Amino acid sequence: MDRLEQPLPCISVHSLTGCAGEELVILENLQKALPLVRVVSFPFAQSANEMRPVDIAFVEGSVSQPHDLEKLKAIRATARWLVAVGNCAVWGCVQGGVCRRFTPEQMARDVYGQDNQIAALPSAPLDKYVRVDVKLSGCPIDAGQFLSVLASLLKDHLPYITHKPVCLECKLKENGCVLVEKNLPCLGPITAAGCGALCPTFGAACYGCWGPCEAPQMEAMEIVLKEKGYAIDEVISRLTAFGIPQEIYSRDKPLELKVSRQ
Amino acid sequence: MEQCFTFEKEQFPLFFEAMSEHGTVLAPVRVSEQSFAFRPVSSAGEIAFEALRTILPPKKLFYPQRETILGYEGRTIEERKPDVKPQVLFGVHPCDLAGLGVLDAIFSSDPADSHYLARRKATIVVGLSCMPDRYCFCNSVGTDSPEKGYDVFLTDIGGSYFARVNSPAGLQLLQSRPGLMQPASGDARQQYKDFWVNRDRAFQIGFKSGNLPAIVDMEWDNPIWEELGQRCLSCGNCTPVCPTCYCFDILDVASLTGDSGERVREWDSCQFSGFAQVAGGFNFRPGPVDRLRFWYRHKLHGFEDAYGFPTCVGCGRCTVSCPAGIDDIVGVVLRLQGGQDGQGGEER
Numbered sequence: 001m002d003r004l005e006q007p008l009p010c011i012s013v014h015s016l017t018g019c020a021g022e023e024l025v026i027l028e029n030l031q032k033a034l035p036l037v038r039v040v041s042f043p044f045a046q047s048a049n050e051m052r053p054v055d056i057a058f059v060e061g062s063v064s065q066p067h068d069l070e071k072l073k074a075i076r077a078t079a080r081w082l083v084a085v086g087n088c089a090v091w092g093c094v095q096g097g098v099c100r101r102f103t104p105e106q107m108a109r110d111v112y113g114q115d116n117q118i119a120a121l122p123s124a125p126l127d128k129y130v131r132v133d134v135k136l137s138g139c140p141i142d143a144g145q146f147l148s149v150l151a152s153l154l155k156d157h158l159p160y161i162t163h164k165p166v167c168l169e170c171k172l173k174e175n176g177c178v179l180v181e182k183n184l185p186c187l188g189p190i191t192a193a194g195c196g197a198l199c200p201t202f203g204a205a206c207y208g209c210w211g212p213c214e215a216p217q218m219e220a221m222e223i224v225l226k227e228k229g230y231a232i233d234e235v236i237s238r239l240t241a242f243g244i245p246q247e248i249y250s251r252d253k254p255l256e257l258k259v260s261r262q
Numbered sequence: 263m264e265q266c267f268t269f270e271k272e273q274f275p276l277f278f279e280a281m282s283e284h285g286t287v288l289a290p291v292r293v294s295e296q297s298f299a300f301r302p303v304s305s306a307g308e309i310a311f312e313a314l315r316t317i318l319p320p321k322k323l324f325y326p327q328r329e330t331i332l333g334y335e336g337r338t339i340e341e342r343k344p345d346v347k348p349q350v351l352f353g354v355h356p357c358d359l360a361g362l363g364v365l366d367a368i369f370s371s372d373p374a375d376s377h378y379l380a381r382r383k384a385t386i387v388v389g390l391s392c393m394p395d396r397y398c399f400c401n402s403v404g405t406d407s408p409e410k411g412y413d414v415f416l417t418d419i420g421g422s423y424f425a426r427v428n429s430p431a432g433l434q435l436l437q438s439r440p441g442l443m444q445p446a447s448g449d450a451r452q453q454y455k456d457f458w459v460n461r462d463r464a465f466q467i468g469f470k471s472g473n474l475p476a477i478v479d480m481e482w483d484n485p486i487w488e489e490l491g492q493r494c495l496s497c498g499n500c501t502p503v504c505p506t507c508y509c510f511d512i513l514d515v516a517s518l519t520g521d522s523g524e525r526v527r528e529w530d531s532c533q534f535s536g537f538a539q540v541a542g543g544f545n546f547r548p549g550p551v552d553r554l555r556f557w558y559r560h561k562l563h564g565f566e567d568a569y570g571f572p573t574c575v576g577c578g579r580c581t582v583s584c585p586a587g588i589d590d591i592v593g594v595v596l597r598l599q600g601g602q603d604g605q606g607g608e609e610r
Contacts, residue, residue: 032518151518160513164534167497171583172327172529174317176294177499179585189497189585215535217550220495224586 009055009154012041014075016068017095017123018061020044021140022086026058029143033150056081056153062088062095062243064123076130081153084126085146087139091211092243095123100240125243134159139209139242142194163192163214166206170197178205183228185238190216208242218248265427266446266454268419273442278306280438284386285348288323290316300351309353314395315579319505320351320358321365324381327502328528331377331512335522342524344377346384350435355392357577359412360405361505362387364565364573368508386431389415391457394465397578399592402468405575407458419453469595474572475563481598482555490588491551498531500557500580500589506573507531532557558594 013026023044030039041049057079063069076082087093099107104120112118126132136149145161152159166188170177175197179186184205188197191206192213199206218239225235240246269277281287282304290298290313298313300320330342354362366382369375389412400406408415413432416423424446427433436443446454501507511530516523530537533553538546547553561574580589
């Protein structure tokens, strides 16, 4: 009897409310993965898309509209592994953080007028609504981390994703510290690494786009930035701009950032 | 086998040539307004002779920030040998020589770290004298005199360098340029001694280290730890910059195709919350207070038990690198010595 050829693992790439930055990174690097997977759905990059069960679904963007939620539930129901890619999907990003002080109704009214047809939800990360197997943060994600997540999941291993702070990557590169030397409001100490300390390497302050590192010391960060002369409002707004939830302020209780499989 | 020579500073380019002949010369260069780093240099003009402390200590040249230690393919595992080339490390100050001495002891004890030792063996170390700034306190921890760990040590005696030789390789280096070295004259020897006496007087901060291990244990519950821990960012900056911190993490990096991959080791830090977390989620040092106190103890006392020496070498790197200003080792020691009220302690 002829041996049946093993079918390639199937993946899909979807976007909710986001800037498509993750999709661009995935598209740019897809060639490396193409011999190993079949892409059954990637509306951003191909015209023939099927909604069928997949081994791995990559989802970018936050849940900010009712149709995002419907789509997410359908993706979850048909995916073996659901990977949240990018800060929007993992933390809610600016639409979750900066906009937190307004209600969706108020924003819709102010932007689109009284009689608008906008149906908006308070912007939220994917895990508010569905089980998320792997969270890969970034704004946008790092190509190397994306490929290593893919490599691990294709072998049915949970990937290792670092949650150590940006400061580690910065120091290993032997950069001068912009927080110490230039008194810039660098959020490297509380932000998850993975970007290779990109901004500080070019002399700019980290603005926290990767989301919090493991056990971020928010109070200490606040103290240090305040002492450098930054107003408390500005400090808080920097700290929460990328969707970091308020609960993170609780000290000494390491935030569970591990891959969760409820 | 201590031998002493002098050579004029104007002749330094000749000395640089001799170093280059041996291999890549690594020396401090300026990388920002306030910072320096050991980098490969191709001429004497690139060297920042004024550098007191580099961002990362010279340990990075023997124990790199990230290196592949083995590769695997299917069921075959192969050790990756380090790419070792002859090199000359120039401009190492006494604190960093002491730091290398601590790492030598750690990495050569069983099981020895072959990568570290191979790189160390292929390197000629040229020390250089320095004058302390307001963060230096090597004289408080006994690392202020260059005692070992170098091949040649240069002391700046004004118009010349006074060169002490401590190994056959060092002697060969000095003798490779005929006529460059003069045997140290009586005057030069006097200038050398004067330099070190003056240097000893130039320290601006310090403490008496007697009884320190006992005091660190005694003050385990001192409120100072809570006070400093409240400010601790757990950013881990204090550990990569420390000449004697050597903890690493091991990561397996799978390739996208096939069953191959690499095992990588990368510097880690005891200041990260995941460092002391074990299976099941239990964490031996869950908060920044626990982690900071642990690090202080390790630097000031922890190594006495196993190796018989403390590991702080007084370079001041942690003090200048800490964004929260809590790695003021001298200030903390003085407060611990003064007891609970933080008063007293005997300044040098």
